[in-house]
Amino acid sequence: MGNDPEAHGWILEALRGHPGVVVLHELVLHHLVAGLTLGRRDVATYLAAMEREAGLVGRLLGLGVVDGCIPPLWESRAEDFPLAGLVLESAEGHGLIAHSRYVLDGARTAGYAGPAWTIPHPAWPEPAVEPVDLGGEGPVIGCLGNLNASKRVPQLLEAFALVLERRPDVRLLLVGAAADRLGLPELLARSGLPKGSLLREERVDEPRFWSLMAACDVVVGLRAPTMGETSGSAIRALSLGRPLVVSDVGWFAELPSEAVWKVPVDEREVAVLAAGLERLAGDADLRAAMGAAGRELVRTEHDLERVANRYAAALEEAAGGPAVRDAVASDLAAAAAEVGIEAGSAEAAELGARLREARIGE
Secondary structure (H helix, E strand, O other): OOOOHHHHHHHHHHHHHOOOOEEEOOOOOHHHHHHHHHHHOOHHHHHHHHHHHHHHHHHHHHHHHHOOOOOOHHHHOHHHOOOOHHHHHHHOOOOEEEOOHHHHHHHHHOOOOOOEEEOOOOOOOOOOOOOOOOOOOOOEEEEEOOEOHHHOHHHHHHHHHHHHHHOOOOEEEEEOOEOHHHOHHHHHHHHOOOOOOEEEEOOOOHHHHHHHHHOOOEEEEOOOOOOOOOOHHHHHHHHOOOOEEEEOOHHHHOOOOOOEEEEOOOOOHHHHHHHHHHHHHHOHHHHHHHHHHHHHHHHHHHOHHHHHHHHHHHHHHHHHOHHHHHHHHHHHHHHHHHOOOOOOOHHHHHHHHHHHHOOOOO
């Protein structure tokens, strides 16, 4: 379940008729609900969702949006009104899968009391990538993906200008379609960046996206406010062994510091971001160490096969509960004994680790 009315609206409609296990990609679903209600001129359902979320105050705010008295809440305060209740209600009694503790904790705070599992977002199998030749000799800092207000582009441009004062050879690569509300042309004009320091590409196809990211020495994936989402672009950067700079919020805050440089979203943001970019640009050993840690994180946590096994275990448990888990553990123990795996052996330890990973035998 995601937050795009066009891409995910049909899932919510199907879920209403057939409640079941839900994979909640992000906690904030305000955009989805607004698109499926106000987008279809269904004011009553939107107001009911707002009242359910925040009582009378929520309903009055919803009326203010409908009457044009206040800006749309999905543009200004979506994180304050997640509107995930309809989805969580359908998952109750069946199961909820989240990609982060942040989303699962938010669901619990919203009142979800059913079975739940935290399963990492899977990583794409790394393709054979040939980095794009971007020319020049200095390090390239890349920000790739759809560019919108939450990507902290103004802060990135300000921090990059500070880095340029001490490292004039560093370049910034911006890749992806820019939202109209961001006003990117105006931002770039006001930034005063010298010619040649900024590289810009609009929306690109999948192979070129990978190749452009592979050409970067550092990848920036800032995100605030967060809707609770897991960033596919960030996982790609980690899988390519690129040091990653992220905002210290939501899922991003849960990433290990060995693999990412975390930037607070407060008055220190630009200074910490500039310091991190400058250090990473000038320290090839640090970039290599962070890149190796990122690859290891993907291998151990986001590997497609391991993630699929955890999904299978969660769905089995949702279908049969503890009875299925106990039966699987019993069958595996019998099979291990048949092939001569003894308690305390290295094979038994490996088997136990895999069982715990799949939430069996805990």
